[in-house]
Each structure stands twice: as C-alpha cells, then as structure tokens.
Amino acid sequence: MDNTALQSADVGLIPKIGQALWSWETRQGGASVTAERCKRLHRYFQFYTAAVSTYLEASPNPAARSLLFHEDLFRAISTLRSNPAFTKKEYCQAQFPPTSELDFSNAAALVVRVFVMIESGVLHSSSNRLEKGSFRIHWKDDVAFNQYLQHLFPQENHAVLSHADNELFLTMKSSLRANKLKKHLRVSFRATHDIRNHLCFDRQANVIDIYHHIAFIKEQLRTTQEGGDFRTPTLSIEAGSLPRQLLLEVLDSIQGVLFPLSDPKCKQILQSLITSCSFDPDIVNFEYGSIRRPGEENISYIYLADRLSDLYSEICNPQPRGWLERRIERKSGARYMMLATLIGVSFAIFLGMVSLAVSSYQTWIAYQAWQHPVVIAPV
Template identity: 50%
Template sequence: MESRISSDINQDVYLDIVMALWSWDLSQPCNERRPHACIHQRCIGGRIPQLQRYFVYYKAIVSTYMDATSATTRGIKTHGDLFHVVSILKTNPDATLLELCRLIDQSTGSQTADGTRTVDAVALGVKTLLMVDPSALHHSSDRLEKGTYRIHWKEDVPFSKYIQDSFPLGNHSILSYDNSESFADVKKELKAVNLKKRLGITIRATSDIRNHLHFDRKNNYLEVYHYTSFLKEQLRVTRDVGDCSSPSSSLKRGVLPRQLVLEVLDSLQGTLFPLSDPRSKKLLRSLISKCSFDPDILNFEVSSVRRVGEESVPYVYLVDRLADLYNELQTPRPRGWLQQSMQRKSGARHVMMATLIGVIFAVLLGIASLAVFAWYAFMEA
C-alpha cells in the first residue's frame, strides 16, 4: 500500500525520492528496500546519508503543504502523487502552468473547479524537483524593499520560460572570464570571512536557489544557499550527457541548467568558502553547527561531478550579485546612525567649503576690478 503523504519519512521514501528525482541505478538490495544489506562498494545507494539535509528540506515543504491544505481536498495525498507531479514536470518542460495543471487533473481523474489546489500541487513539485519556490507572493512594499519579490508564474508562461526568467544572465569584465588576470584576485576578495570582517555582514541560510547571494543592504545580511549534496546530484545527472545549457533541455532531465548549478557550487566551495583556507573552513563548521548548513559543503568533489574543463567556472548567472558584493567591498556604504550622521555632516561641510571659496573668489575678483578701474581713471587724469 502506498504511504500517505506525511512529514514522517522512512528509508523507503528516501529511495523513492532519489529514484523520482534522479533515476538512480540502485543495486538489488537497495531496489528490494534493503539498503542496509547492500555491500556493493559502488552502489550509489551509499550516497543516501549525504542527502540528509535535503531530506530535512523535503519534510519541511511537505509539512507546510499539509498545514496549508485540507486532507479531504488536497491534490497530493501520497508521496507517489507528488512523484507523479514531478514526472509530469520533467516530461513537459515547455508546457504552461495552465497546461501542467490540466495534465495533472487528467492523470488523477480530477475535475475540480478549484484551480488553486492543482497550482499548489505544481508548486510543491517544483520545490521538490529544483528547490525553487514558485508560489505566488503577496505584492507588498516590504518584500519589494527587501528584494525578495519573486517573478510571478503566470498561467500562460511555459515552465522552461519561467525558470529562464528566474535566472537572468549577466556579464562582468572580470568575473565572467575565468582566464583573466584579475579573476582569482577578485574571488579572494569575496571570501565570506572578508565580507564579515570588513562589512559586518550576517550570513543567513536559504533553501531557495534564487535567493543565493541576495544581499540585503538595509539589514546587512547575505542569503546563502548551501545544499551542495543536492547540487552534486544535479551535476551527476548531466555529467556524461550532451548539451544541457537551455532550461528546456535540462528540465527534461529534472535539473537546472548545468552552468547555473556549477556557479552555485563554485561560489560556495571556491569563492565564499574556499576549502583550502583554514579560516573559511572554521566559519563553515560554525555555520553547519549553528545555522544547519549542509555538512556536505566540506566535501570537495571534482571528477565525480565535473567534466574535463570545468575545473574553473566563469560567472554569468551569479555575476551581478557577486559584482554587487565586490563593489560594496571597494566602496562600502555607511552603516548605522553614527556613520550616516558623520557622512551627512561631512557632506554639509563640503558644501559650505565650496560656497565659502566661491564667495572669496568673487570678493577678490571685485577688488581686482576696482583696482583696474582706479588705475585707468588715474591715467586719464
């Protein structure tokens, strides 16, 4: 009997999750739901423990969905229902939100007039598959000011187009070119220990990839997406396949564009927290224990997740946010009442000085004019 959807998840559900998301090729003991009996050294079922932080996230989004919906009317009643929604998303990456809702209703035999129920099911599927929250937000000035306003997924917009719009491309003269002379120097400046020391930034964990590296200037905190175990699984899916650069081609395999995933992973282990730096590793351990960061972030992997030539990663998706942080380091804004007051007084003093210089210049010019006029008068006399 299929398990009812619940935040109480056992080992069997873990295996179902990884099969639904990444089609793991499990060994016979794992397929028979006996992972403890698996002795095959290369069985990928052994990666289950590394994904524990993702499973905590899965429990949280399922629990939130259950709290927000009625048991009698919710569209997803079992974990299998959720995995079916995930399958529809992967099979139809170019379908609009409205078309996806219809496909889900048709597959479940539901003819309800409550479209919100199915939209909520789609949102839960996207959260599970991509760790991106497409739920509609209330349009409030507070959210706009904080910069957390998300692109609204309109019902006539394809899934792939929505993902494309959620992660716009950018360009930077240094950060977008990993072969430039200053590339490594700029990355060194952007270490999290430097951001904390020089800018006093607080680091906050986020489970939505779109919020990664979002810098809230008003409250002086930096959001950091930290689920490296999830990122590595996404990279493994496309490591040995052809081009997966477009949202449509990558979503068919159930993952985000490969370049985007590489940038997020590299920004964590190569820029913010370079694992070769003792101070950065110490900060990471603190974030793991105090902020529930994914412990896998301390495990650096290359050959198992990256292709040849991907050892160094240029930035095009995250470039604007990284450049914003770098600019803040170069010309930090005043923080706190005292610094802002000093800057305002300093600005007023500069204005007064400029005005005084102008007055003195005008007086001297007037005296010189009088002297010239007097000299001409004397000569005529």
C-alpha cells in the same frame, strides 16, 4: 506503487525521491553507493518533509487535495520533467484531478519546490515555516515552465567575472572570502532553501543569503555529467536538473569564492554555519571527478556575476550604516576632512569648558580667601 500517504514520511523514501528526481537505479554502483548518497541527502529530506507539511497545512481538506500519496508527487515531478514546455495551466489540467483551483496552485508549487527548490507559489499562500522575507516571482498560469526558469535566471556578461582568464578574476575572488566580508562589512550569513536567493545581500539586515544544499546540487551535476548540452532549462529539466552552468556557479561561489576549503579561516566559518544555522554538512566535502567534466576546472560566471560584483563593490566602497556614517560617508576624502574638523572643534570646545571650569574654581577660591582672610595670632 508506493501508497504511503503524504502525512507519513521516513528516510526510506529517499531512494524513491532519487528515482523520481534523477532517475536513480540502485543496480548501478551497488546498494552501498545508493546508501551513501541517501545519507548525504539527509538535509534535503528535511526540506522535503517540511515542504510536504506546508502543502498539507495549505490544503486541510483531504477530499480536495490533488496529491494524496508520495507516489502522486513523484508522478507529478515525472510529468513536469517530461514536459518542460507546459504552461502552469496545461500542466495542472494534465496532471491533477479536477479539484479546486486553489489546490492546483498549491500542488504545482509543491512539485516545483521539491523538484528544483524554488518557491514558485504566490506569496500569500506560502507558509513562513520554510523561509521568511524571500524574493519571489510566482509561476503564472500562461507561462511555460522552461520560460519561467529562464526568466528567473537571466545571463549577464561581466567584464571580469564572466572571464576566468582575466587577470583581475583571482583578485576579485580573493576579496570576497567570508573572513574578509565579515571583517570589512561585519556581515552574517543566512541559510536559504531557494536557489534563486543565493548570494542576495540584504543591506538593511547586513546579511548574505547562502543556498547551502550542496548534496542536492551534486546530484544534479552527476545526472548531467555525461555528455549532452544542458545549458538551457528545456534540456536540463528533462534530465532532472537546473542549467548545469548555474549549478557549477553556485557550487564554486561557495567552495571556491566565499568559503575556499583550502583556507582554514573560511572553512572554520563554514563549519560554524553547519552547527549554528543547519547548513548542509556536505558543503565542506569537495568532489571533482564524480560531478565535473574536463574543462570545468575554472568557472566563469554568467548567472551570479552581478551578485558577486555587488559584494565586491560593497567591499571597495562600503555604504554607511550608522547614523553618523550616513552623514559622513566612509571612503570619501572630503567627508574625512569634515569629520576631522568636527572632531577638532568638539575637542576644542571640550578643552574650553574644562578651562572655564578650572578658572571658575580658582576665582571662587580667591574670593573665599578674600572674604575669610586667615588671621595669624601674635606670639
């Protein structure tokens, strides 16, 4: 048993985190493989330590904490994996000692945050250290965990994006490349630690959220690669994963849609995000055989179709952003005519004012010449 207190954390915990989340066994593949996987999870480990720090800040009294050691957290994750149908109330009563109800919520939020990287706590009890302004639906006491996840990630059938064999599928994907989004919409990209915020478009800030923890996604894909039906939260959670289709869509939306690794411009943007926004460096590493099954070459979208479609609609019909654009909508023929007329009238007024100024000056010169005639002295 690991009695390392939550206040202490070093990279030596990563294999134990892997065992708790994905049932890692170091004897399978050898120690070198595990060491390489630990190295790739460095960005996730930074998130893990920040999440634990947030919990400790929210529960400053050690005597009232439900979780004291990292091993307590790992056992709590194992309980949730084994019982995805537990409601939050049932889970807390089964897992945590009878401490304060407030810490029940804090502890459960930490477990979910570390396990599936979703902010499930109520908004007022969550620190701004991890993320600001995030969309959030908290896990309620009477809701089963698998139902909570199913509610967070509804499936939608899109006429094009849900069918990879549609002739317009590649056209839409090509239009959504990062360099085109930056060129036509002047957007920027923001890292998010909450997978449910992936591809959310903040129109007011003109920012697209990108869930960037690709190494974390790949570990879940590895654990669900061998057989089994992991399309529903109930089955996938027991394996230590979110629904496999959701993970494939997140991965493909990054490496195949917004930032195709074969496109030098998009890859350059991605590299800059690693440097400037602390994106997971593993985001530029393409893997296939170790994480995908046969038949998963082309990914159709049922979870993220609406968000991709929203971005595509914005590309085709950008919303006005400035004061003038909001009054003269772009991509509108009638409004273009109004703009042209307005510019023409303004230019005519300007020319009229210039002509008036020139005429006034000429009149003044003539008046001065009349008032002060030049007398030529006789020779």
